[in-house]
Amino acid sequence: MEEIEAQQICFEKSLEYIDIEDFSANVLYNADGIEIFSVNGMQERDVIVRDCQSEPYLNMYFSIQGFSSAKPLYSGQEYVIETNQHIAGYTPYFEGDYSLKGRKIETFGICMQETYFNRLVATDLPCLQRFWENVHAGKEADISHNPMPITRHQRAVISEILACVYTGQMRKLYIESKVTELFFLQAQQADNLPSGGHLPIKACDEERLRAARKFVQQHIFEPLTLKQISREVGLNDFKLKKGFKQLFGSTVFDYFIQCRMEYARKILLDTQLTIAEVAYSLGYSDPYNFSKAFRNHFGAICQANYK
Numbered sequence: 001m002e003e004i005e006a007q008q009i010c011f012e013k014s015l016e017y018i019d020i021e022d023f024s025a026n027v028l029y030n031a032d033g034i035e036i037f038s039v040n041g042m043q044e045r046d047v048i049v050r051d052c053q054s055e056p057y058l059n060m061y062f063s064i065q066g067f068s069s070a071k072p073l074y075s076g077q078e079y080v081i082e083t084n085q086h087i088a089g090y091t092p093y094f095e096g097d098y099s100l101k102g103r104k105i106e107t108f109g110i111c112m113q114e115t116y117f118n119r120l121v122a123t124d125l126p127c128l129q130r131f132w133e134n135v136h137a138g139k140e141a142d143i144s145h146n147p148m149p150i151t152r153h154q155r156a157v158i159s160e161i162l163a164c165v166y167t168g169q170m171r172k173l174y175i176e177s178k179v180t181e182l183f184f185l186q187a188q189q190a191d192n193l194p195s196g197g198h199l200p201i202k203a204c205d206e207e208r209l210r211a212a213r214k215f216v217q218q219h220i221f222e223p224l225t226l227k228q229i230s231r232e233v234g235l236n237d238f239k240l241k242k243g244f245k246q247l248f249g250s251t252v253f254d255y256f257i258q259c260r261m262e263y264a265r266k267i268l269l270d271t272q273l274t275i276a277e278v279a280y281s282l283g284y285s286d287p288y289n290f291s292k293a294f295r296n297h298f299g300a301i302c303q304a305n306y307k
Contacts, residue, residue: 028162029175033116036161036175039100039107046101053094058117058135060110060183062086062150062158066102070094084258085147086154088186090117090135108158110179120183125191144190149249149258151189152297157182159298193249201243208233209243213255220260221282226252261297264290 029036061068063081071078073096081087083102100107112120123129127143134141161178164171201209212233216224229252230240244252264278273281279290 029171031172033113034175034179035111036179037109037111038162039105039109042104043100043102046099048097048099050097051094053091056090056092056114056138057094058088058090058112058120060086060088060112060179060186062108062154063147064106064108064150066100066105066107068107069099069101070096071099072096081147084150084262086150086186087147088143088183088190090131090141092138092140108162110182112179120180122184125187127190128187131187143186144193148186148189148193149255151185154182154185154189155298157185189249201247205235205239205243206247208235209240209247212240212244212252213248216252216256217259220256220263223283224256257293257297261294264294265298 024041025037025039027035027037061081063083063085065083067080067082069078069080072094121132123132131141131143157178161175161182164174164178166174212229212235215229215232226237226240230237233240235243241252244250244255248255250258260282264282267273267278267281268275275291275294276287279287282290284290284293
């Protein structure tokens with residue numbers, strides 16, 4: 001593994017602070033107690049960064065592609081976020097290692113100091129009430145007990161932040177509004193997650209549900225049906241729908257669309273294929289319908305031309 005010393009990654013607005021092959025991280029915004037950053041690129045080896053945070057922060061973190069983890073020195077327990085997952089959490093202090101794993105890395109994050117995140121205090125949802133009670137008590141806190149899948153709406157807001165063209169005071173107001181929207185989207189999603197009242201999933205059923213997810217990943221070019229997936233993994237429709245949502249935080253259909261759009265995005269970025277060609281490869285008879293689905297998922301279409 002390749003380790004980069006913490007002093008090499010001091011945030012500096014609009015400048016790259018890591019440069020390994022085609023791997024870069026940029027601070028997109030840094031003002032008034034809020035910092036927004038993105039990481040994008042390829043890496044041959046895992047990257048480990050030692051960090052020491054002495055003041056409280058509220059962090060919103062989205063692992064769009066690749067694996068990210070945090071390992072505090074005081075506990076030694078590693079917290080892992082997989083591809084297409086996000087978290088929102090408060091830490092009064094942190095000393096430990098952050099790591100990025102995987103050949104392709106793409107992340108988006110927002111760090112807020114106390115002077116800023118106090119503006120977001122609202123207790124209308126049970127998850128927010130619990131969260132802010134812990135924050136005000138100076139305890140570590142998370143919006144949800146586990147990482148959550150990134151939704152289409154969240155992706156759209158992230159795209160809007162990345163594409164912001166405003167400057168000066170207009171940029172400040174726009175960024176603040178989008179950060180607030182994104183935080184409450186996370187809270188709303190956490191509040192809608194299955195409560196502890198659900199019966200635990202049996203180990204044998206969990207294995208079948210994971211097989212179902214893998215089956216969907218491997219058959220994105222086919223018009224899959226619930227019955228087909230149920231038959232393949234040996235679960236009835238009810239257990240498949242309920243268990244998939246409970247275990248992975250999304251419906252089978254939404255996950256199928258997500259896999260197709262992720263594939264399309266990768267092909268559009270990494271090859272010279274047109275939107276029309278990618279659309280036809282995924283079974284769309286009309287490229288316009290594909291473009292519409294792509295925009296709904298990501299918030300913005302990749303630049304490509306029809307043929």
